[in-house]
Amino acid sequence: MRTLEQTTREVLDLAAKHFQLPTGSLAPEDDFFKKLGIDSLQTLEMLSHLENHFGIELPDYEVQGVSDFKTLAERIQSRL
Amino acid sequence: MLDLSQYQSIGAALKDALDRFAGEVCLIEADRDREKERLTYREFEERAHPLAKALQDKGFSMGDRVSIIMTNQSRWLISAYAIFFAGGVLVPLDYKLTPDEQWQLLKHSGATVLITEYPIWRQLSASPGRASANVQTVLVTEAPANASLAHAQRWEEFRGAGEPAFVPRERGDTACIVYSSGTGGHPKGCMMTHENYLEQCVALTSIYPFWPGVRYLSILPTNHAIDFMVGFFGPFTCGAAVVHLRTLRPEYVREAFPKYKITYVSLVPLILKNLQKGLQARFDALSGGKRKIFNTLVAVNKALTKGRPRLGVSRLLLKQVHEAFGGELRTIIVGGAFTEPQTLQFFYDLGIPVANGYGLTEAGTAITVNDLKPFRADTVGKPLPGMEVRIVNPAGDGIGEVAVRSKTVMAGYLNDPELTAETIVDGWLMTGDLGKLDRHGHLQLSGRKKNMIVTEEGKNIYPEDTESVFEGLRVKEFCVFAANYIWPKRSMTGEQLVLVLHLEAGQQFSDELRREINTRNQRLLNYKRIHGVVLLEEDFPRTASLKIKRNVLAERLAKLDRGAAVLPL
Numbered sequence: 187m188r189t190l191e192q193t194t195r196e197v198l199d200l201a202a203k204h205f206q207l208p209t210g211s212l213a214p215e216d217d218f219f220k221k222l223g224i225d226s227l228q229t230l231e232m233l234s235h236l237e238n239h240f241g242i243e244l245p246d247y248e249v250q251g252v253s254d255f256k257t258l259a260e261r262i263q264s265r266l
Numbered sequence: 267m268l269d270l271s272q273y274q275s276i277g278a279a280l281k282d283a284l285d286r287f288a289g290e291v292c293l294i295e296a297d298r299d300r301e302k303e304r305l306t307y308r309e310f311e312e313r314a315h316p317l318a319k320a321l322q323d324k325g326f327s328m329g330d331r332v333s334i335i336m337t338n339q340s341r342w343l344i345s346a347y348a349i350f351f352a353g354g355v356l357v358p359l360d361y362k363l364t365p366d367e368q369w370q371l372l373k374h375s376g377a378t379v380l381i382t383e384y385p386i387w388r389q390l391s392a393s394p395g396r397a398s399a400n401v402q403t404v405l406v407t408e409a410p411a412n413a414s415l416a417h418a419q420r421w422e423e424f425r426g427a428g429e430p431a432f433v434p435r436e437r438g439d440t441a442c443i444v445y446s447s448g449t450g451g452h453p454k455g456c457m458m459t460h461e462n463y464l465e466q467c468v469a470l471t472s473i474y475p476f477w478p479g480v481r482y483l484s485i486l487p488t489n490h491a492i493d494f495m496v497g498f499f500g501p502f503t504c505g506a507a508v509v510h511l512r513t514l515r516p517e518y519v520r521e522a523f524p525k526y527k528i529t530y531v532s533l534v535p536l537i538l539k540n541l542q543k544g545l546q547a548r549f550d551a552l553s554g555g556k557r558k559i560f561n562t563l564v565a566v567n568k569a570l571t572k573g574r575p576r577l578g579v580s581r582l583l584l585k586q587v588h589e590a591f592g593g594e595l596r597t598i599i600v601g602g603a604f605t606e607p608q609t610l611q612f613f614y615d616l617g618i619p620v621a622n623g624y625g626l627t628e629a630g631t632a633i634t635v636n637d638l639k640p641f642r643a644d645t646v647g648k649p650l651p652g653m654e655v656r657i658v659n660p661a662g663d664g665i666g667e668v669a670v671r672s673k674t675v676m677a678g679y680l681n682d683p684e685l686t687a688e689t690i691v692d693g694w695l696m697t698g699d700l701g702k703l704d705r706h707g708h709l710q711l712s713g714r715k716k717n718m719i720v721t722e723e724g725k726n727i728y729p730e731d732t733e734s735v736f737e738g739l740r741v742k743e744f745c746v747f748a749a750n751y752i753w754p755k756r757s758m759t760g761e762q763l764v765l766v767l768h769l770e771a772g773q774q775f776s777d778e779l780r781r782e783i784n785t786r787n788q789r790l791l792n793y794k795r796i797h798g799v800v801l802l803e804e805d806f807p808r809t810a811s812l813k814i815k816r817n818v819l820a821e822r823l824a825k826l827d828r829g830a831a832v833l834p835l
Contacts, residue, residue: 217788225722227536230516246337246512246515247383247386250386253791
């Protein structure tokens with residue numbers, strides 16, 4: 187079982203890879219809309235990518251209003 | 267289709283539709299690739315009546331207000347029908363708002379019943395805003411078996427025995443209170459009458475008809491005027507079916523087209539552009555020879571559809587493209603914000619007409635729509651039947667404020683006669699948008715007169731609504747503006763908000779202040795955020811009651827050079 191820290195790290199690394207940013211360039215508190223300059227649609231694509239990696243289903247409503255990696259990682263952790 | 271001129275209310279029309287089309291499928295609900303539900307009109311009625319009865323058993327009476335805060339799903343429409351059947355007023359709210367914003371609007375609307383989904387209720391019930399609203403009954407859908415409901419009741423168990431009594435309403439009665447904006451202390455609740463919807467439905471379906479067998483993919487939130495009309499009332503009064511997806515992930519949306527043989531879909535420009543991007547990437551990836559053939563086919567299609575769409579021809583010529591959309595797609599309806607002509611043309615050239623139009627909540631759903639006779643990417647179409655459009659105080663180039671008069675225009679803003687009087691003048695709705703009518707009667711939009719922006723996702727943002735997040739900022743005074751309101755621009759895209767600061771004497775725009783603004787800005791939903799700061803070294807003009815005179819301030823700011831004045835965050 188992953189710890190929240192591990193999940194957070196994996197989320198950050200995967201997001202960086204997905205949007206072709208250097209590993210380590212994202213922080214848990216970063217707002218992904220602002221930091222990545224993405225829109226809600228690109229966020230959904232990122233979520234699908236994360237779901238495949240973690241092997242979970244993360245319903246859209248669970249991430250409604252979430253805009254930072256830390257909270258996103260917490261929502262993922264609760265479904266692992 | 268029902269003859270809607272014979273009906274007094276949404277409830278009466280829907281009641282007859284459920285009877286007339288009893289055996290037809292009206293709803294399909296899917297979660298990702300799993301179909302969860304498929305209901306006929308008869309089954310739909312069997313779900314809605316016990317809810318209406320339970321509401322009546324609880325003392326619900328004519329004119330009582332019920333809010334729905336849900337994602338697009340079958341229970342949204344079932345609940346709405348039960349409310350109309352029982353003579354209630356529907357208050358559809360955006361599920362994407364924050365709990366505080368939702369409570370503010372619940373309070374403002376006077377809703378006494380709330381119907382919502384469990385994940386939304388979990389957030390709402392934990393919000394302190396609850397104490398201020400007058401919601402007496404909360405019905406929650408899909409709550410897990412062991413969930414704590416915080417005094418709410420399960421929607422699925424809220425059923426009355428026996429037949430509910432149908433409560434008739436008049437055309438002029440309020441059917442819905444729809445918020446066009448107005449969180450942050452300035453709610454704008456549009457009181458939409460039954461007549462507004464009945465008339466709008468007749469006008470829209472005269473150009474884009476529904477019939478049994480038609481399938482509409484409902485993606486835009488149903489609280490939005492467009493989806494309420496073309497994803498509920500329109501198809502239901504014609505015996506068509508609505509398809510709901512419980513996720514908006516692009517891969518599942520794409521799959522839904524061929525799987526459910528979708529006929530119509532409504533999208534906001536952002537999603538349409540994304541579709542265009544995806545298709546273009548696939549076309550670009552074609553090998554040289556295939557690309558050449560494809561381009562030739564597009565050119566042939568373009569020539570053959572110059573005067574009007576010819577779906578049969580386009581589907582034959584560009585078979586693969588049309589099959590990816592299920593082979594039955596007739597039109598993509600786009601609305602909520604301005605769509606770039608190049609995007610519209612892209613789809614039309616592929617033989618997929620995009621019904622581009624213009625509307626605002628206050629005027630029903632749509633004021634103008636491209637009737638495709640012929641297709642024009644450079645305009646937002648012609649006024650719908652029954653709509654009168656005129657340009658007020660046109661300048662030399664014919665551009666002025668767009669005004670509308672029709673039976674679809676709202677009765678007014680809830681609890682705000684002053685704003686209503688400013689907005690509806692001598693029966694004409696002043697839209698605050700700038701445009702001109704060309705010699706063919708097409709409306710061309712060219713900017714805004716009002717202090718607001720509309721995002722590509724179709725969100726109306728009023729600057730005043732974002733100001734509360736900056737309260738207490740250590741500056742002398744501040745306010746938020748739409749940049750194009752200060753520096754008028756003949757454009758409907760790329761609109762941004764700016765924060766105007768008047769610093770204390772001797773105060774600098776320090777890194778610390780910039781960080782503070784950034785931190786607060788991030789508390790706003792992403793599409794509401796400001797994009798820059800403007801410094802002004804003078805007191806803001808104010809009224810006797812100390813309200814900022816925004817129009818006067820904007821005139822002063824307009825003297826600054828936009829490029830130099832707006833400092834990036």
